[in-house]
Amino acid sequence: MLFRDLGEERIVTVTAIDNDDFGDRTVTVTHTASGGKGAISVEVRIKDDDAQPVSLSAAPNPVAEGNSVTVTASLSAPLSSSVTIPLVLTAGTAEAGDYGALASITIAAGQTTATGTISTTEDADYDDETFTVALGTLPASVTAGSPSSVEVRIEDDDEPPPPVVEDDDEPPPVIEDDEEPPPPVSLSVEPTSVAEGNSVTVTASLSAPLSSSVTIPLVLTAGTAEAGDYGTLASITIAAEQTTATGTISTTEDADHDDETFTAALGTLPAPLAAGSPSAVEVRIEDNDTPGIALSTSSLHIRGCGLVAYTIRLLSQPKANVIVTVESDARGVATASPARVVFTAENWNRDRRVTVTPGAGGRASITHWVSSSDPSYDTVRLTRTLRVTVDEAVxxxxxxxxxxxxxxxxxxxxxxxxxxxxxxxxxxxxxxxxxxxxxxxxxxxxxxxxxxxxxxxxxxxxxxxxxxxxxxxxxxxxxxxxxxxxxxxxxxxxxxxxxxxxxxxxxxxxxxxxxxxxxxxxxxxxxxxxxxxxxxxxxxxxxxxxxxxxxxxxxxxxxxxxxxxxxxxxxxxxxxxxxxxxxxxxxxxxxxxxxxxxxxxxxxxxxxxxxxxxxxxxxxxxxxxxxxxxxxxxxxxxxxxxxxxxxxxxxxxxxxxxxxxxxxxxxxxxxxxxxxxxxxxxxxxxxxxxxxxxxxxxxxxxxxxxxxxxxxxxxxxxxxxxxxxxxxxxxxxxxxxxxxxxxxxxxxxxxxxxxxxxxxxxxxxxxxxxxxxxxxxxxxxxxxxxxxxxxxxxxxxxxxxxxxxxxxxxxxxxxxxxxxxxxxxxxxxxxxxxxxxxxxxxxxxxxxxxxxxxxxxxxxxxxxxxxxxxxx
The missing domain is CATH 2.40.170 (Maltoporin; Chain A)
Known part of the structure; x- marks a missing residue:
């Protein structure tokens, strides 16, 4: 911003802090002339660049068959423009004709919620049925919140027919049904929260073994994660006479600083399988890229003549070079070398050696100042201090x-x-x-x-x-x-x-x-x-x-x-x-x-x-x-x-x-x-x-x-x-x-x-x-x-x-x-x-x-x- 004091231009720089809050903010900057006799104010709008989390809910749930269920998409804060939230409907125990379709929900500008309706079908089955509504691939302005999927239960309202009795003296006939109900298949994941760079194991489970092998198709859907944050797993094959089988999904070490999620769900199942519960599981990728520097020790006590060393490294991969300036407040007691350590995106996780040379006896504080064009690393809160004590006997x-x-x-x-x-x-x-x-x-x-x-x-x-x-x-x-x-x-x-x-x-x-x-x-x-x-x-x-x-x-x-x-x-x-x-x-x-x-x-x-x-x-x-x-x-x-x-x-x-x-x-x-x-x-x-x-x-x-x-x-x-x-x-x-x-x-x-x-x-x-x-x-x-x-x-x-x-x-x-x-x-x-x-x-x-x-x-x-x- 440019101010003028008696014709002399003054440039004032206002730096916005990147935080986890959502929504635009305003700040007022007041420039007061020397002596406090004149002032001018400027309102600065800080435009938020964080993707808004979106979550799903359904009501009523459960819903009576033949009625409709309303799905609500909710933002944590309004956006300046409308956004369309894609949806994916996946059959559970329900069949394709048991419920209608809903491809997306559009949330208008300035609004935080919008709804869509999914109808259900009146049929002659006597069992309750389920299907899942989940977020699809989201646009850049939003990210998956929690919950990112919701299971809807359709309650059956059909009464089964009473048995027919032809002779009061004879026992009622036994109604035999030669068709076995389809065995349900469900999913589980271990661990549900995984550190980035590690893998998760997805398990597909049958309620009873089959006489032949069966392949269970899977659909992986990004939540807050991006496509490159996790690997692929198209299907899991359960062998004959077995009830479980597993598959592995890897995760990627990246430079982001947030936790991320994705969902593994059942795809279109082959006959005679039916979706069990749960039919979808959410995996959370825990970020290990918290910005900061780590010292190998917090204090040094030097008791003899000679050099002592410690190491520095970054806690996460930076997006730009990070400069750590090493400075002693009592150079007569202890000095540190080198005075400047540079970390890059390639060597950020390597230990860098700093040597301390004792001088006179006493105490010194060695401060490590961090600076970078990466906003995550350009902050005073990352400063670390090492305490050094040098015995006077040295x-x-x-x-x-x-x-x-x-x-x-x-x-x-x-x-x-x-x-x-x-x-x-x-x-x-x-x-x-x-x-x-x-x-x-x-x-x-x-x-x-x-x-x-x-x-x-x-x-x-x-x-x-x-x-x-x-x-x-x-x-x-x-x-x-x-x-x-x-x-x-x-x-x-x-x-x-x-x-x-x-x-x-x-x-x-x-x-x-x-x-x-x-x-x-x-x-x-x-x-x-x-x-x-x-x-x-x-x-x-x-x-x-x-x-x-x-x-x-x-x-x-x-x-x-x-x-x-x-x-x-x-x-x-x-x-x-x-x-x-x-x-x-x-x-x-x-x-x-x-x-x-x-x-x-x-x-x-x-x-x-x-x-x-x-x-x-x-x-x-x-x-x-x-x-x-x-x-x-x-x-x-x-x-x-x-x-x-x-x-x-x-x-x-x-x-x-x-x-x-x-x-x-x-x-x-x-x-x-x-x-x-x-x-x-x-x-x-x-x-x-x-x-x-x-x-x-x-x-x-x-x-x-x-x-x-x-x-x-x-x-x-x-x-x-x-x-x-x-x-x-x-x-x-x-x-x-x-x-x-x-x-x-x-x-x-x-x-x-x-x-x-x-x-x-x-x-x-x-x-x-x-x-x-x-x-x-x-x-x-x-x-x-x-x-x-x-x-x-x-x-x-x-x-x-x-x-x-x-x-x-x-x-x-x-x-x-x-x-x-x-x-x-x-x-x-x-x-x-x-x-x-x-x-x-x-x-x-x-x-x-x-x-x-x-x-x-x-x-x-x-x-x-x-x-x-x-x-x-």
Missing amino acids: PASVVAPWQVRFVRSHTAHVLDGIAGRIVAEPKAGAWASQPTGSSRPGGDEDSPASLPVAGTLHRTYGTGTFGADGWRGAAVPGSRSIAVREALAGSSFALTGEKAPDGSVWSVWGRGSWSRFRGRENMLALDGEAWTATVDVDRRRGRSQMGLALSHSLGEGEYGGGTCSGGIESSLTSVVPHAALQVSDRLTLWGALGYGWGAVTFKPDTGFALKADTTFTMAATGMRGGLLAPAENGPALALVSDAMWMRTRSERVPGLAASDSSVTRLRFGLEGSWRVALEGGGHVIPKLEVGARHDGGDAETGAGVELGGGLAWSDPALNLSLDVKGRTLLAHEDGAFENRGVAAGLVFDPSPATERGPSLTLRSSWGGRAEGGLDALFAPAPLKDRIDDEAEARWTTEAAYGLPAFGGRFTGSPHAGFGFSDSAHDYTLGWRLAPADGVNAPDLSFGLKATRRENDRAATEHTVEFKVRTRW
Whole structure:
């Protein structure tokens, strides 16, 4: 409809609802101008397009023979034009001449009823008789109502003649009739109401068996059904000496949404049969095409990380495409995919899968909106809603295991720096180490294998042992510039003051650390990196040392398992007071306490990010010392042990449950050696070491024992030294762990004290790390973490020549190297600069190295490394 507001056209659409009511209707649409000061009304007539049901009745019924019966056809509502209702008359026990004819009844426009008359015949029979009046094939404007047929009984009014008595003394004669009455045949159907697409069974029954077979003709008449809604059944044959026989009528699955009816009636019967009662049966086809959508479930409760699915299908065949729009009212809690499902007339009854991805904990409603050009499916009443509950423990089950590994890395970084200061012998002055170039940040794989024993001094960024896989701990495949925080991860500095009159020495030191951690929690794989910057102030006096470390860590990583994946970021700032006491010349005890605070951010691939505050507490203690320490030759025995406990908590926020995780670690190492002097100034030192470790808590756990040994030999007369090392994992709670490694090195150096002149180094290794004791215990992939997941043999050689530089105050050493394994070849060129011994030179070291790697399993790689270290 078109309205005009102050000259501006406004189009208003009025949609008529298709319902089951009959008859035209009117509706008034009133358009009111803004402010309510003007209004105009339009009357709209809604023309009904539903076929009107028509039913039959007869009166009087029964009717005396010779009289007439009036048949009435009735509509539920008047029509705008006249309609002719066809009729079918079928003999029951009556014969064709016992009643008249009535082919149709016409109902005038605006009327709901009309009548027709059927006469009956006065005859000489003495029995009542029946016939049926039924609706014929109806025009499109009407449909069969109920009843669609009516049986009329003709009552006989003839008295039978009295018997003739000729002699009072004789008994009355017996009147014999040789003709048997015709056996009646009747119909029945099972079931009387059938779901569309199924079949009904029609049974024809005789009152008594016949000596020969007989065929019963049938007439199928449409009621509200159409011709294609049901099958055919022309007749039923009853075999000789039988009283019943059956036939089947199928029904058709269609797209209509109403129940439908049809009638099966006796046709013109052969002699000597007569129609019994009932002579006609009505069958109702029940529609299963109620418009709507069906969900496989009304609610979902998600208790774990992963996808959950349900299905959608239509309840009936649509006349046009149906679009179901799937929408979540809380996408941070749960999202559904796909967001749009299309059903057609061909796939309407197939289940369509919808996947729900959980995010934060909470509740969400997934609504299914239905739209279609089919009026039956274009209605709000078909909307369905699915309730989804996601436990807050779902994201917490990811955050907690990742966070505890990140905090464990932070703890290791801090304790590693503190332990290095305990064994350091600081000198007054300052020094710093800063990496640059194309390399990876110095760090470790943070697993139970790589957390160092208290006592490691520090790891300089970009340094390592050259092998077929490059400088271990330094090179990274490809070439890239290091980021700021990666550069900081390899940096360190120290500033030490002069000794005070009371014997105390104050120091300020700092360092950067980096490590990668991996883990698995059930089916969830975790991966992350942690960067830590630590600044510490400590004071030494006599045999005691006290300090306070301030550390800040940043972490980022990923999680994934099946269809559950996303990212996690974390930060942590901690304050760690620590103290050490040298009990004797051979034994040092130390301890540290820590408290920290930070935040963790959970970032699933689907849904919204969640951020929670975290706290950190830690306690650690350890001891180290030389149990035996000979001045020259003889046995030596060293002991190192530490214990650590840490705990991290995250607060509860909407969608993320609180978490509480802890880790414990106990380590013990014992190293023994025996130095034997040789003639000519040489020596040989056999070594034996054992390491044990137990990890507990909420990350990787287990206990194991590892054995290592070696032999060092040196002969100054030959300018040769040999070092052979090996180690193996003796036992572990997890039988899947296996770890062993062997390495050997031969060095030719005529001037090892000055590092000048020629030198040649040849090294070979196989398996995992060949040394390290506790520091190497429980490597993450001990036999398969070196060359493309294979424990290959590796050979390296390096030739160098030390030359005096800068007036002899430094030694410059150009060097070239070659390394190879079964799958890779490395070529290196470089130059090193270091202060010469015994001269007044700045404590400055410099190194530059270029490497070319030819790998059978990857493209050729080139790396350039640059490192510098200074003290002032």
